[in-house]
Amino acid sequence: MDDVSALPAAARRDAPPDRPSGTAFADALPLESPLPMPVQSLAAWDPALAHRPSRHHARPHAARLLVFGGAILLTGYGGWQMYETVSVSGSPTALQYVLVALFLLTFSWIALAFTSAILGFAVLLRRPRLPPVPAGLATRTAILMPVYNEGTARTFAAIEAMREAVDATGLGPAFDWFVLSDSTQADAWIAEERAFLALRDALGPDARLYYRHRRKNHHRKAGNIGDFVTRWGGAYDHMLVLDADSLMTGDSVVRLAGAMEADPDAGIVQTLPLIINRNTLFARVTQFAARIYGPVIATGLGHWSGRDGNYWGHNAIIRTKAFAAACGLPDLPGKPPFGGHVLSHDFVEAALIRRAGWAVYMLPTLPGSYEESPPSLIDVAVRDRRWAQGNLQHARIIGAAGLKPASRQHFATGIAGYAASPFWLCQLVVGIALVLQTAYVKPEYFTTEFGLYPVFPRFDPVRALQLFGLTMGILLAPKFLGLLLALIDGPVRRACGGAGRLVASCLIEILLSALIAPIAMVIQSGSVFSILAGRDTGWNPQRRDDGSIPFADIVRRHRWHTALGLVSGVAAFAIATSLFLWMAPTILGLVLAIPISWASGQLALGLALKRRGLLMTPEERAPPPIAIRAGALAARNQARGLDEADALAALHADPGLAEAHTRMLPSAEPRPRGSVDVDHTLAQAKVVEAETLDEARTWLGPKERMALLHDRALLDRLARLAP
Template sequence: MRGTPEELAGAMPAQDLSSLSHRQPQQPGAVRSRWWRRLLVVGGALVLAAYAIFEMWLVFDAGGVTWPEYVVLVLFALTFSWIALACTTGIAGFCVQRFGKAPNWLDAPLTGRTVVLMPTYNEDPARIFAAIEVMAKGIIEAGEGEAFDWFIIADTTNPEVMLQEEEALLAIRQRLGDKARIFYRRRRENQARKAGNVADFCRRWGRHYHHMLVLDADSLMAPKTLIQLARRMEASPDTGLIQTIPRLIRGTTVVARVQQFATRIYGPMVGTGLAWWVDRDGNFWGHNAIIRTSAFMACAGLPELPGKAPFGGHILSHDFVEAALLRRAGWVVDIAWDLDGSYEESPPSLIDMAVRDRRWCQGNLQHAKVLPAKGLSWVSRLHMVTGIMSYLSSSLWLLLVLAGFALALQAQFIRPEYFPDSFSLFPAWPVLDAEKALWLFGVTLGVLFAPKILGLVHSLLDGDCRRGCGGAWRLLRSFVLEVLVSALIAPVMMLIHSGAVLAVLLGADSGWNPQRRDDGSLPWADVWRRHRSHVATGLLLAVAAWFNSWQLLAWLSPAILGMLLAVPLSYYTAASGLGQRLKNKGWLQIPEEAQAPAIEMALEQILPWYQERLAQAPTLAVLANDPVLGRRRLGLIDPIAPRLPGQVKVLDAMVGTKLGDSQDPAQALAFMDTKEQAWLLSTPALYQGFLALGAAVVTAEA
């Protein structure tokens, strides 16, 4: 049983960020973005930010601006500019969704070859192979099966999961027969993580294919969407990448359902608006996108950044950089805002979100070293700044809260009294224009909530969406619940992101851990350990504010409340039982729950079969004692380069020595840890030595 097709080697050189090479487009007009769209959205955001910053200046200028107030003003300018761009992007998206015209739907038969890549790292093989089967069946039924190959590129390091992946490959090939070409490769060494995984595929098999459609382990795409992406690539010779806007599905916990409701109701506004104004300078989010293979190999090879981790070394958030390099070389990077049928899943808990965001935070902050690269379009640079700000903004918000708090304390201790007896949303800083401050507070809330409100309005006006959410009343109450839960979560995530930024700045590397996909529950003790610093921060702020004045405590209460409730909030929003009860009562319902997409229903039907089959996957001990099963997987081991004289890998030596010291397979496995067993499964010579050890025992017993 062979896992892969014949290799067709191709070059994918690492790009030089200090030099530039540019291709000549086939249709020059098709690669140019429309400037007036940027003027409307980015220019509008700048005008809005300038107005708010000027108003804040007037708030402080009533009695002269002091240096602490300058600090607050700078922090406010940075944070408000961030939400202003999201606001104008959401307005543009609303207009396009309501009044715009979607691109033409193409129906020409496919002539090129597309490979669907499924990178995986210790993920659930049953979920992965079940998803591939239902997508492949849909493509076959649509009459385009010959145009697609399916390739699982694994970086799995868990030996049990490795053997389950191989069993799943055998199962899916038996079920689909010769109707689909399904391949599997697992690397022995996970160099450069996911980006290195995809690059390894490109160098060895990329030249077989015109396009590669990259998924994630939790991705699911409707066959019509897969086919349409391939058709759009064939119809546009200057397009290098088309990114879809995935929707979240299959959420079971409260936090997962809140995320999927938000991305379904508000996400299309921002996503569509972004696609509209960035135009040909789109972005790549790492999955659910189709890429022209030749363009990617020629122009998107990632260099290693100078220095050590966390800022140097392999680029973790590779997707933004790859899109920027493609665009730099003259390829169109498009965002297909109109395509439905692109799905993914969300982390089930705040803790899982924190683990994921820690890795993303490091990768996005790395982009600071890519920003000066020669020849990048200013929009590509803005994408990277946006990625950086998605984490840095939390630190800025925290600093803004602390700076405002410091001003209030300064007022309390320097002068007799600066808080009025009546309630006020803002502390009475020395000579503060309270009327302008209240007006600015309202403007800030309006800008912050504009994308949500526009998304709600659009969903209420869209009959199918409104009915899919259970009607107007259920949609409205779900909107209120989402806002409340998100408001409670926001201070906790602010602290989590601020801690991640601090850890990166202090030189800590994120590592690489697989994500949980379903129930995110943890014992109370673990939840307390993860959130005790957040609770302590809330207590400290509450006590300090109370000793200053009750008005300051009231002003800070939204942030303090989320911090104080961090432990029960994290515990209960991660429990699938509470999430299921909300679902049964229609809270946070989305149209994909009222009427599940056909591809999701097909997945749910076939998934139990794969789970049952893979529960019976052979173990290493079984393989050693069954010559047929043991030899069957030899063809699935990825070939490795011959050892150079004088060079010995530590794991080769350790596993080889332990095999030599063993009397039987059981003893060999007892000598080895999980990492060594994985190395054994991934090294042909060592694995054959392991089989020989089992064969010797069988012969002796005979």
């Protein structure tokens, strides 16, 4: 057997990559232009370090007074009505006070969304102006697509389509394109390299397309972007950050770059991505809701936030030097889920760059910014678990020194969004306890105050019904405002199938959302309780394609939800018919959790509604040209079979690919003396002992394959194995 130690030094794992100029691989990455990105302190901040705006920018005081003042007044009114409802029999009991407190917490959340939607509705009625298309650009922008074990057929199709669209504007030379890989699966990594090499060769010498794979995905997406900034950020004025499912028109990209260039005080400019290309039942409901209701809510948020806005991590342009100077994220003390690296980094980056004096704002009406959504309820729950941990982790950051009040509000809103579910659940539990107390607990005859009759904890049924109507009205108002805007907008109304189908679609969305809400409430509550118990979440790649989940998995994930619904329903009916009727919407959603979750991922159900013109969006009726182009390119890429190919077999069969892979390898990290890389040691032993490629493929585990792909000596040994 061969001994890898006898191989030439140039082939060993620690040999530096050889990138002679003029080879086919010399431009896999541009020359580095480092930009320091110091780690920021959350405990201290010197305002003297902040950027000084070049001109005065008015703050939206009136908008904030309307939104927050209105929300406070509504919450106060709702709380008073709730107090009157439970105090009809005299002074409320301790449990009734708890019920009032829980009601205030949940009601304040929907009241703020309501007043923000009112503001957004008023702004959209005026049809805000868009930033102009620039005639030229004096700055350079890097367009970044971070990927993590994604399918290359779709991601590289999106890159190719967007690049074509930007070049069609005549401003293409102002943009460079980077695919920044954090993939941890060997097949995904090699598929990315093959797709990159194919696309770059097709684009020719002026490709301006680069690819980098990190050896370790330290700090995940934030670390991926940070690695770009510290290595190449100095060469670019701006960076436009995408997600793996992002798609933006050329017009949208150049308008963003023009807006950033025209505003020297802007640090981040965020778009509102619309959801497209979704066909399962759940995804179509989400797509429709985002298109019809989303602009109302986002416009209100963007208007009252002003230049103290937020960042959602993608489809946004960022001033590179400002980001580098202000957004180096520290690790939080302690262990996950509340310690360690910052999980939901985008909110924190927005707060830090705003603290440093740069503006963060949104262009919610800028067209041409798109994304996709998870295809089923279970897929959303998996993603939501990670988001829940990231948002709750912000409780450790909300008090950081120097933050703007609006930034703290963004953190508070994110935290409240996940705390609302446990509060709602607790509110239901307390309500049940109060009914039990009325039904089974003996009245207190001898209270501190003399009375002729015993004291029962009773409710005012008329006032309770009025309060329920008020709550439902405030909860549904943003939906109706979005519907009204769509109805008065002729092109949107016709694209959604006409007024009748548009109204019917809204009713379908409301019904399905009402059934899903209690399931989501229990799932989110479980996530929050799990996080509070100290359980960390992983970072699994999202399932982006349409498709159902095996029914056995659905039953396993939702069986306890169904059991909870059945037990609650039987108990409520046994206690009181009125309690059962009060809880009926929640009970129904939980009892039907399994069929609802199954239906959510069904492509046939979504397409059946589509054929009837229901849950239609304008982008679905007349797909954006860039989406059509990206779809055609994805189909072409899919036919090449790169995502299904075995990495080791592909390298073994194509010496040119193996050479390209070797040249693109990141530099090896020095190994501390006395330490042993178990995965690399096992990979080396197995590859040395293997006599054929099939043996190596059979013996090597996933981590060992990654270790092999990082080692030039082992790759050389692999190439010499018999097929």
